[in-house]
Amino acid sequence: MSTPDPAYRRPIDLKHGRVDLAFGAGGQAMAQLIAELFARAFANDYLARGDDAAVLPALTAGERLVLATDAHVVSPLFFPGGDIGSLSVHGTINDLAVMGARPLYLAASFILEEGFALAELARIVDSMATAARAAGVAVVTGDTKVVERGKGDGIFITTTGVGALPAGRDPGGARAQPGDAILVSGPLGDHGMAIMAQREALAFESEIRSDSAALHDLVETLYAATDASAIHVLRDPTRGGLASTLNEIAAQSGVGMLVDEASIPVSSAVQSACELLGLDPLNLANEGKLVLICAPHATASLLAAMRAHPLGGGAACIGEVCIDPQGFVQLRTCLGGRRMLDWLAGEPLPRIC
Amino acid sequence: MSTTGMRYVDEFRDPQLAAGLARAIAHAARPRRNYAFMEFCGGHTHAISRYGITDLLPANVHMIHGPGCPVCVLPIGRIDIAIGLALARPDVILCSYGDCLRVPASAGLSLHKARARGADVRMVYSAADALALAQREPRREVVFFAIGFETTTPPTAVVIEQARALGVDNFSVICNHVLTPPAIDALLGAAATGRDDAPHLDGILGPAHVSTVIGSAPYDFVAEHHHTPVVIAGFEPLDVMQAILMLIRQVNEGRVAVENEFTRAVSLTGNRKAQALVEGVFERREAFAWRGLGSLPHSALRIRPAFARWDAELKFALEDRPVPDHRACECAAILRGAKRPSDCALFATVCTPQTPLGACMVSAEGACAAHFSYGRFRDRERAATTGTQP
Structure with missing residues (x-):
């Protein structure tokens, strides 16, 4: 005869189980999911306390607080080079990093669809935890909601991050000045094309992997290579690609840009796939690339610093900022003609990040 | 872009060759006259704009954009019938190519906006995707809104044949396929009248992909009846420049001929197999109302009676009516x-x-x-x- 253990709770079946509405209902099932999956994977003292919010230490004197949030609805959930989990960590870290901030903490919200496989959820959460750990950032608080079947798309993740901005750093989209150099940290379009290649209707064989990566270490390297005031704008060219990013900056700063098509790095795999699909790699999303606009005197040292970093091996100087009250971004084509490099119009790639 | 090199593409975008062609064009173009050429195809318009080719041409060589953009020439009434069907019939899944979904139609709607109002409208990358969707969704009526010139017509013919062979009865097509030669005929006919609203044209940059299907022979009437030179050109920038040079030379020499720059893909007779396929499934409409060009006789295709079961216009009793453009729209x-x-x-x-x-x-x-x-x-x-x- 067995003796029942009154404290016994059957563990959640993370191999074969599925998300049901109870996991978001606030009862024991939810507490169990948090304990057995989220708290275990993210393992830190803030989460372990089990409170409603994380109480964080004060910043060093002179530092300012930076806050960013990013919602992730990518389809497919898993793709070469990453998944929605790692992407949700990198995306928010990068939003902080391009403000010059050192990312410190993340909060994560999960919207789960009833019926979603717990094995996939566990894989995604583990991937998030690995990405956060590698970046030296802790996921200190979170939330889980479950929506009825058909009202979600498996899983949506929103991450919010806080970072510390050291004194003297002040990059911003409105700070590009005529004469500044425009640098990119490597080949463009890999993430967008990796996602595109996985789409059911298109699925083609390709070696293209997402470039999803956390950029804060590269940013630190750049600040170590020059005086902070020489770094005018940092941005990660995600949705809309390089084209939209440069137009955003031009509009914010009230300047124009002249970009040289021949100097923009694009891998031949991405270029070939773009030819096939009639897409422009400069409209494709990136999740691990940096656009840097800097004072001309710092160009050489920043380019060298980028190239010396593992995430900047393919860096290039692609053009310069010019006077243009109408904010046109012009491209010198590979044939020597000129055209505009305009915002992405419409939506060639729905839901890619 | 700085890539590590892509065979069969880089060759047609070589900056040095482009500079050489630009010099040859500048040398050939006589300074005292103007050259007005129309690139019929949107693909050429795109290449000219995308590569900044205008900057490489002398100021007296003008490229005039033609009507060869499938969604541009599609009359509003045709989109309206698709929107009407998708909104009225919840069992219908309406599929089309991406660009089509954004075309503005009546009542401030587009297929895209109809989706937000509950219509099941989906973007497909090919006609085959639409047929596959019908096979996956046997309880739904999958309607493929087919548009395009001769290039996209053979794939539509293939899926209609396949639907018959496989007995896929929940699949049908709204056929909007149009033909290139009648449109060129109309443009040059109008130009010959000397009216203000028809530009004088010294030559036609002939379609690339369309010509791979129909060949170069169907353009002979342009030279014979309209006495206008034609050079069929590929869509790569060097193709376009080479073809412009060939047009200038024809004009200078007083020659009028159909020449083929795109010999790596286009033959005199084209793709016979594709032509036979199209011929088997489609027949010419008596007339079709093109946006901008008006009603042109024998300028578009409809599905033959033998394939009536897959003709959405018959299946759902669809009838389009002419809709005027926005008043100020040019x-x-x-x-x-x-x-x-x-x-x-x-x-x-x-x-x-x-x-x-x-x-x-x-x-x-x-x-x-x-x-x-x-x-x-x-x-x-x-x-x-x-x-x-x-």
């Missing part, structure tokens, strides 16, 4: 080459690629979208030299 004149995008009061004000009012602003191949996305910075340069407001 799409019609732009499609005829009579006006430039910047001549339109709506251009870059209320009509942009984000919120298109006219069809020419929808597809990247449309004259207005190409000028907006790639060339509108030139308008102020032109304004500065002519003293007009941009």
Whole structure:
């Protein structure tokens, strides 16, 4: 005869189980999911306390607080080079990093669809935890909601991050000045094309992997290579690609840009796939690339610093900022003609990040 | 772009060859005359804009955008019937190519906006995807809204044949396929009248992909009846430049011929197999109302009676009615080459690629979208030299 253990709770079946509405209902099932999956994977003292919010230490004197949030609805959930989990960590870290901030903490919200496989959820959460750990950032608080079947798309993740901005750093989209150099940290379009290649209707064989990566270490390297005031704008060219990013900056700063098509790095795999699909790699999303606009005197040292970093091996100087009250971004084509490099119009790639 | 090199593409975008061709064109073009050539295809319009080819041409060589953009010439009434069907019949899944979904139709709607109102409208990358969807969704009626010139017609013919062979009865097609030669005929016929709304043309840059299917022979009438040179050109920038040089030479030498720059893909007779397939499934409509060009006889295709079960127009008793363009929209004149995008009061004000009012602003191949996305910075340069407001 067995003796029942009154404290016994059957563990959640993370191999074969599925998300049901109870996991978001606030009862024991939810507490169990948090304990057995989220708290275990993210393992830190803030989460372990089990409170409603994380109480964080004060910043060093002179530092300012930076806050960013990013919602992730990518389809497919898993793709070469990453998944929605790692992407949700990198995306928010990068939003902080391009403000010059050192990312410190993340909060994560999960919207789960009833019926979603717990094995996939566990894989995604583990991937998030690995990405956060590698970046030296802790996921200190979170939330889980479950929506009825058909009202979600498996899983949506929103991450919010806080970072510390050291004194003297002040990059911003409105700070590009005529004469500044425009640098990119490597080949463009890999993430967008990796996602595109996985789409059911298109699925083609390709070696293209997402470039999803956390950029804060590269940013630190750049600040170590020059005086902070020489770094005018940092941005990660995600949705809309390089084209939209440069137009955003031009509009914010009230300047124009002249970009040289021949100097923009694009891998031949991405270029070939773009030819096939009639897409422009400069409209494709990136999740691990940096656009840097800097004072001309710092160009050489920043380019060298980028190239010396593992995430900047393919860096290039692609053009310069010019006077243009109408904010046109012009491209010198590979044939020597000129055209505009305009915002992405419409939506060639729905839901890619 | 700085890539590690792509065979069969880089060769046709070589900057040195381009510079050589630009010199040859400048040398060949006689300074005392103007050359006005129409690139019929949106693919050429796109290439000219995308690569800034205008900058490589002398000022007296003018490229005039033609009507060869499938979504641009599609009359509003045709989109209206698709929207009407998708909204009225919840069992219908309406599929089409991406650009088609954004074309503005009546009542401020587009297929895209109809989706937000509950219509099941889906983007497909190919006709085959639409048929596959019908097989996956046997309880739904999958309707493929087929558009395009001779290039996209054979794939539509294939899926209709396959639907018959496989007995897929929940699949049907709204056929909007149109034909290139009648449109060229109409344009040059209008040009010959010398009317203000029809530009004089010294030559036609002939279609690339369309010609791979129909061959170069169907353009013979352009030389014979309209006494206008034709050079069929590929869509790569060097193809375009080489073809422009060939057109200039024909004009200079007083020759009128159909020449083929795109010999690596286009033959005299074209793709016979594709032609037979199209012939088997489609027949010519008596007339079709093109946006901009008006009603042109024998200029479009419909599904043959033998395939009536897959003809959505019959299956759902669809009938389109003519719908006028927006009052101030100059799409019609732009499609005829009579006006430039910047001549339109709506251009870059209320009509942009984000919120298109006219069809020419929808597809990247449309004259207005190409000028907006790639060339509108030139308008102020032109304004500065002519003293007009941009």
